[in-house]
Amino acid sequence: MTDPLAGPAAALPAGPVEKLDPSVARWLDDEPAGEGALLTPAPASADSYAEALAKEEAAAGMLSRKERETKHGAEAAIEVEKLTKRFGSAVAVDAISFSVRTGETYGLLGPNGAGKTTLIRLLTTLLPPTSGTARVQRHDIRRGRSAVRRAIGTVSQAVTTDENLTVRENLSVQGKMYGLAGKTLATRIERRLREVGLWERQGQIAKELSGGMRRRLEIARGVLHSPQILFLDEPTTGLDPQSRRAIWEMFGDMKAANPKLSIVLTTHAMDEADYLCDRLAILDGGRILCEGTPESLKRGLETGERVEIETDRDISPADREAVLTLGARNFRSPAPAVAEFQSQPGEAIGRRAAQVLEERGYRVLHLTIAPVTLEDVFFSYTGRALRES
Ligand SMILES: Nc1ncnc2c1ncn2[C@@H]1O[C@H](COP(=O)(O)OP(=O)(O)OP(=O)(O)O)[C@@H](O)[C@H]1O
Numbered sequence: 001m002t003d004p005l006a007g008p009a010a011a012l013p014a015g016p017v018e019k020l021d022p023s024v025a026r027w028l029d030d031e032p033a034g035e036g037a038l039l040t041p042a043p044a045s046a047d048s049y050a051e052a053l054a055k056e057e058a059a060a061g062m063l064s065r066k067e068r069e070t071k072h073g074a075e076a077a078i079e080v081e082k083l084t085k086r087f088g089s090a091v092a093v094d095a096i097s098f099s100v101r102t103g104e105t106y107g108l109l110g111p112n113g114a115g116k117t118t119l120i121r122l123l124t125t126l127l128p129p130t131s132g133t134a135r136v137q138r139h140d141i142r143r144g145r146s147a148v149r150r151a152i153g154t155v156s157q158a159v160t161t162d163e164n165l166t167v168r169e170n171l172s173v174q175g176k177m178y179g180l181a182g183k184t185l186a187t188r189i190e191r192r193l194r195e196v197g198l199w200e201r202q203g204q205i206a207k208e209l210s211g212g213m214r215r216r217l218e219i220a221r222g223v224l225h226s227p228q229i230l231f232l233d234e235p236t237t238g239l240d241p242q243s244r245r246a247i248w249e250m251f252g253d254m255k256a257a258n259p260k261l262s263i264v265l266t267t268h269a270m271d272e273a274d275y276l277c278d279r280l281a282i283l284d285g286g287r288i289l290c291e292g293t294p295e296s297l298k299r300g301l302e303t304g305e306r307v308e309i310e311t312d313r314d315i316s317p318a319d320r321e322a323v324l325t326l327g328a329r330n331f332r333s334p335a336p337a338v339a340e341f342q343s344q345p346g347e348a349i350g351r352r353a354a355q356v357l358e359e360r361g362y363r364v365l366h367l368t369i370a371p372v373t374l375e376d377v378f379f380s381y382t383g384r385a386l387r388e389s
């Protein structure tokens with residue numbers, strides 16, 4: 001491992017399985033056979049787990065499990081409470097609270113400097129918070145650091161695989177850090193390399209891979225030990241559209257193989273957030289501006305779709321009125337034969353307006369209906385474009 005910040009695994013001692021928590025050692029040994037086996041390990045017995053949990057809760061002085069379940073729902077994989085990180089006088093993460101459900105893909109979307117990486121580093125225990133806390137797979141990030149690290153996989157923003165090792169060697173080193181060895185390790189490596197489409201390249205030196213392949217190797221490494229939660233910091237930044245698409249599809253396959261896998265990813269690409277995330281938070285200046293499903297965030301906008309209709313002749317005031325009564329908002333006529341307005345997504349006013357105009361004797365030359373994007377959502381909260389921030 002060349003980078004000391006390569007991920008939580010880097011800080012874990014290399015060594016035999018028996019050095020690990022017995023509940024972890026059990027699932028490391030318990031390698032499910034065959035294709036499509038679950039990524040998530042079989043849980044430790046309910047009793048020992050509940051006991052350990054109760055102890056941890058008592059030590060942490062936190063809400064009881066029951067209280068938390070009432071608050072967040074029984075299926076929370078991550079619960080973040082007023083998490084704050086200051087660097088000197090600057091606040092990178094400012095009292096952020098949210099929760100991620102088991103099996104959910106949760107996005108942190110925001111411009112450069114929004115605090116995304118800092119938040120990920122706090123949740124993966126690479127940085128201590130200034131105040132507030134979070135629980136990852138029910139382990140407190142302050143008091144249960146090792147347990148958190150074992151439950152998670154991370155793919156950081158930087159390239160952290162060793163460029164002088166082969167694809168296989170990179171995974172082998174990683175596996176050994178988690179106490180994997182022998183046949184178990186070999187099986188895991190094969191499964192992960194097949195999942196990311198790099199099995200045929202196992203003998204290739206990492207620096208000879210393309211950017212997209214290197215990224216896929218990073219991801220294979222992040223999931224090698226079957227984490228229940230995967231943290232991805234900008235998984236596709238800098239990749240060409242084809243590689244981005246391949247990685248998106250790979251996440252889809254991984255979720256299909258293990259519906260309980262929770263993924264937290266950061267991005268400043270709205271299309272990526274839109275495509276991958278079940279829910280997302282839009283971050284700016286260390287704070288969450290809004291949170292919800294991509295669809296609900298877009299629907300929440302006062303005005304959503306932008307409609308432009310060009311006709312073969314000037315639109316009369318009476319006909320303009322007919323379009324307005326459909327519910328068109330912010331109507332303007334940049335030219336006498338053009339109607340521009342906005343509508344709520346899903347209202348289909350654009351099509352109906354074109355129909356109304358045709359019924360009134362116009363010929364529609366152009367009809368453009370542009371769906372709102374998460375970019376518009378960001379703009380509505382900040383008055384700035386995501387990419388210009
Ligand atoms: N170790 C550090 N010391 C001081 N300031 C830091 C440190 N790490 C991050 N910051 C500051 O915290 C803020 C948030 O940075 P962070 O890297 O979390 O942003 P980000 O959302 O990941 O941005 P990007 O999209 O560029 O990756 C920035 O203002 C950054 O300068």
Ligand SMILES: [Mg+2]
Pocket residue numbers: 116117118157233
């Ligand atoms: Mg970042």
